[in-house]
Amino acid sequence: MTKSKFxxxxxxxxxxxxxxxxxxxxxxxxxxxxxxxxxxxxxxxxARFGTWFWGLGMDQQIFVPKKVGADYDLxxxxxxxxxxxxxxxxxxxxxxxxxxxxxxxxxxxxxAVRTGEAPLGNGRYPGASLDVLVSDVVxxxxxxxxxxxxxTGNPRSSQSFRSSEAVNxxxxxxxxxxxxxxxxxFQDPNSPVFKPDPRIMTRKSALSTVMEQSAxxxxxxxxxxxxxxxxxxxxxxxxxxxxxxxxxKPPPAEACVLPSKIEKDLPLGLAAEMVANRHNLxxxxxxxxxxxxxxxxxxxxxxxAQALTTKPGNPRPHHPATHEDLRDPVLGYQLDSAWLITRAxxxxxxxxxxxxxxxxxxxxxxxxxxxxxxxDCQLAQVHSLQAVPLMTAxxxxxxxKTGLHVTGQGTPATRVSLxxxxxxxxxxxxxxxxxxxxxxxxxxxxx
Amino acid sequence: xxxxxxxxxxxxxxxxxxAPLAGKTVPEPKLGDVSPMMRLITSEQYVxxxxxxxxxxxxxxxxxxxxxxxxxxxxxxxxxxxxxSGAFDQFDSAARSIAAQVVDARRRDFLLPCxxxxxxxxxxxxxxxxxxxxxxxxxxxxxxxxxxxxxxxIAHDSAEAAHDFYTGLSNALTSLLVAPEFLYATxxxxxxxxxxxxxxYAKATRASLLLWNAYPDEDLLAAAESGALNTxxxxxxxxxxxxxxxxxxxxxxxxxxxxxxFEDFDTLSKxxxxxxxxxxxxxxxxxxxxxxxxxxxxxxxxxxxxDLFTTRKTFxxxxxxxxxxxxVRTDTAWTPYEFPPDxxxxxxxxxxxxxALHSHPARSSATRRGKALRELFLCQKVPPPPPNVNxxxxxxxxxxxxxxxxxxxxxxxxPVCAGCHRIMDPIGLALENFDGAGQYRxxxxxxxxxxxxxxxxxxxxxVAGLSKALHDHPQLPRCLVRRMTSYALGRTLNKxxxxxxxxxxxxxxxSGYRVKDLLRTIATSPSFYAASVKADQ
Numbered sequence: 001m002t003k004s005k006f007x008x009x010x011x012x013x014x015x016x017x018x019x020x021x022x023x024x025x026x027x028x029x030x031x032x033x034x035x036x037x038x039x040x041x042x043x044x045x046x047a048r049f050g051t052w053f054w055g056l057g058m059d060q061q062i063f064v065p066k067k068v069g070a071d072y073d074l075x076x077x078x079x080x081x082x083x084x085x086x087x088x089x090x091x092x093x094x095x096x097x098x099x100x101x102x103x104x105x106x107x108x109x110x111x112a113v114r115t116g117e118a119p120l121g122n123g124r125y126p127g128a129s130l131d132v133l134v135s136d137v138v139x140x141x142x143x144x145x146x147x148x149x150x151x152t153g154n155p156r157s158s159q160s161f162r163s164s165e166a167v168n169x170x171x172x173x174x175x176x177x178x179x180x181x182x183x184x185x186f187q188d189p190n191s192p193v194f195k196p197d198p199r200i201m202t203r204k205s206a207l208s209t210v211m212e213q214s215a216x217x218x219x220x221x222x223x224x225x226x227x228x229x230x231x232x233x234x235x236x237x238x239x240x241x242x243x244x245x246x247x248x249k250p251p252p253a254e255a256c257v258l259p260s261k262i263e264k265d266l267p268l269g270l271a272a273e274m275v276a277n278r279h280n281l282x283x284x285x286x287x288x289x290x291x292x293x294x295x296x297x298x299x300x301x302x303x304x305a306q307a308l309t310t311k312p313g314n315p316r317p318h319h320p321a322t323h324e325d326l327r328d329p330v331l332g333y334q335l336d337s338a339w340l341i342t343r344a345x346x347x348x349x350x351x352x353x354x355x356x357x358x359x360x361x362x363x364x365x366x367x368x369x370x371x372x373x374x375x376d377c378q379l380a381q382v383h384s385l386q387a388v389p390l391m392t393a394x395x396x397x398x399x400x401k402t403g404l405h406v407t408g409q410g411t412p413a414t415r416v417s418l419x420x421x422x423x424x425x426x427x428x429x430x431x432x433x434x435x436x437x438x439x440x441x442x443x444x445x446x447x
Numbered sequence: 448x449x450x451x452x453x454x455x456x457x458x459x460x461x462x463x464x465x466a467p468l469a470g471k472t473v474p475e476p477k478l479g480d481v482s483p484m485m486r487l488i489t490s491e492q493y494v495x496x497x498x499x500x501x502x503x504x505x506x507x508x509x510x511x512x513x514x515x516x517x518x519x520x521x522x523x524x525x526x527x528x529x530x531x532s533g534a535f536d537q538f539d540s541a542a543r544s545i546a547a548q549v550v551d552a553r554r555r556d557f558l559l560p561c562x563x564x565x566x567x568x569x570x571x572x573x574x575x576x577x578x579x580x581x582x583x584x585x586x587x588x589x590x591x592x593x594x595x596x597x598x599x600x601i602a603h604d605s606a607e608a609a610h611d612f613y614t615g616l617s618n619a620l621t622s623l624l625v626a627p628e629f630l631y632a633t634x635x636x637x638x639x640x641x642x643x644x645x646x647x648y649a650k651a652t653r654a655s656l657l658l659w660n661a662y663p664d665e666d667l668l669a670a671a672e673s674g675a676l677n678t679x680x681x682x683x684x685x686x687x688x689x690x691x692x693x694x695x696x697x698x699x700x701x702x703x704x705x706x707x708x709f710e711d712f713d714t715l716s717k718x719x720x721x722x723x724x725x726x727x728x729x730x731x732x733x734x735x736x737x738x739x740x741x742x743x744x745x746x747x748x749x750x751x752x753x754d755l756f757t758t759r760k761t762f763x764x765x766x767x768x769x770x771x772x773x774x775v776r777t778d779t780a781w782t783p784y785e786f787p788p789d790x791x792x793x794x795x796x797x798x799x800x801x802x803a804l805h806s807h808p809a810r811s812s813a814t815r816r817g818k819a820l821r822e823l824f825l826c827q828k829v830p831p832p833p834p835n836v837n838x839x840x841x842x843x844x845x846x847x848x849x850x851x852x853x854x855x856x857x858x859x860x861x862p863v864c865a866g867c868h869r870i871m872d873p874i875g876l877a878l879e880n881f882d883g884a885g886q887y888r889x890x891x892x893x894x895x896x897x898x899x900x901x902x903x904x905x906x907x908x909x910v911a912g913l914s915k916a917l918h919d920h921p922q923l924p925r926c927l928v929r930r931m932t933s934y935a936l937g938r939t940l941n942k943x944x945x946x947x948x949x950x951x952x953x954x955x956x957x958s959g960y961r962v963k964d965l966l967r968t969i970a971t972s973p974s975f976y977a978a979s980v981k982a983d984q
Contacts, residue, residue: 103834122831123515145532154714156513166529169512169537180536202605206622213597214627220635222980225485228529232627235535268727269716270808308808315721315809323836324854383834 055307072405094408116432151279256292322380370396479943483634495661542624647671722884799885806883813875826926873900
């Protein structure tokens, strides 16, 4: 690489001496270090973080691999992970502990995994969700701090929040998600031509004026409303920051390919096949948003915690089916519910595969990502919080081992959350509250 | 000996809302917490307000981030919700779309009060005329000269940069539309003698949001500006004007939309193999049918609120006709319709909206319907289900359940479940003659449906009996009073409000349960405009 005629200095000098706004700047190898995992400046390729959620747990008879460690077996319910197993860690036997707080059905489990604490009531969050903590560290330098996407069709499907009152809205329409990311304001990072749009400058200065003008409003408000106004200002500044970024030439992104335009949304409906189609369509847009550096943090919801996905022929959607269907006397689980979880795992495999398909540096987009997937309970019929299923995919840029089955032996599920937070560079030695507080990352997967 | 009799009489009079002491007016009780609230504008308020400024000709494609429902109402969530970055993006993009349409070459001549001296340059006079007038309606008060100067400055700078007056104006209008003064209805306070109260402008905004679900119009702002909202007679005059305005419909509509949790219609879907008649059009029409029926009943006809649960009058479309099994004439979109006396349909409980919304995608749900009836119409809270239930009885393959009644009776065999299901299921079972799409049926899987049940001591044989029992339930009007008061204030009620609420119960009863009178009671109450300062201010 040292033999290359191009040097970083030469290209950079060209940029400053010539017309910086129209210089061609492909991601040449000389910009990468010898391993291809970092920019030559030492700055690593951006690591991405996301969550992937499915509701209503799993059936341990056909979900939990018998073998612990590498090359774990793939029982029927997770057989779809076949092609991506080497990228996926499966965590079984990690519990959610409530310390005497109520087990709020299909709520306590996922809230505790994401906030480190069992909630006190429905609709209440004890703190920020972990994706928000990660976005505070890695999300500030991309166009969007985070994206929330749901295959449920319901804009209320969001598990990303700073507090109970500050829930990040979800995109459920592929047309609108496409428009937001790749619409007229998208700047192709690989375009040979860069021309800052003067209208962006004007918008930015108008926003500053609005903020200056409304500073006095604060004085007329009580404390709680003052802090709400401050949150408003923070959100306006986030838009200003995004506009500033658009005034600079975006860094190249070799894997970025503008996806074809989405003209029409898929029809409303929760039949398993419709959910999968919607999930896959949204996944394809989201993956390109990541590859094109439009965001580094995301949340994907395949289904709500009380999933209403339906299996053809069963009049009961998934959640009522978990409570009303008979268990198969021989197999010991509810067949239709198990079938629906198996469909969810197929979509999870699709999601991991979609990230793994995108080449980036010397690896793939998945290698530079970490995705935490989990559910809200183990056995939905009784809302059990022991052994809530969790998985991770990707190594967060080489910071975690992959392809392992780890058993938690009843230790708190927050150990997996803590492992993810630390891998993503969140400075935290211990995380969670009460019995869920832990300083023990999952040693089997950390490097 | 006479004392108890007198007190009893006085109490009865008090309940009826009449002052118990002849010749003396008893002061209206006060509401509890009257500290100011900062309320985020909702999608509907945004559209209603901008439509009254710029007309219905623009495309208002607005769907802002969902607001959390708090204590049964989105209106309560709107006073605590926090603007996230994602939510602000949606306001920003709506603002830019609307501003671009306002200055569009096809519209500018009739939406703007003036033309610029030169189209390719700034014109501060013309910009100021437009921004001052529009800003006043958006901020619900005149802009200060500093503010106006700043927004004209935005227009000036970007007009110069783009060599286009209208681009500049569009940027300045966008800025007004994302300013917190527009997006948040705050409630500034003023001091009158020793008493704190809302400013006239804040009063105007409160009344307007309650009655019109929109910001004040020019008349109301002018009244606020001239001090014509300060006496109770003047205030009453304005409230009456608002109650008689066609805009009352959008206000009442929004209240019931909120109270009935109708945003769930946005994601309602039915399994087409079980309910082929329940199309997307039916979904949209079913919600509209109930809202139309309510508006006609409580606004246009000004009838007793309780009769909503027994009235046979409604409106239908061709598509809804297939759900109701009724032939509908095709020449008009909505046709008034009255179910015949022998029809099982009477009252909004028997509308497809209630029946389908509180069902599963492929079957009915007695539990969901019973829960909805208690929570929505009687303001009762049904506790969440216990997490660990023994489903042993359901596991028995020898006891197949034909009907919903057989299935839900299982709840009653388990004492942990029975406590709550006993108050939900018997109500819902009375609606079992309607399937998950709201279609009438007499059997389920070959077994005859038994629709008898009880509601808090009142027994009935069928759905008509349930509707009558709900109509006569003393909690029905009281629930509406509480819901509407909470909606008006944007906060959860507490025991300090009891005195005022009992007073309002009395007023509502005296009026014969007229919703417009209840709105008047709230909108003319001194308590509704009172203000206090929290310790932290």
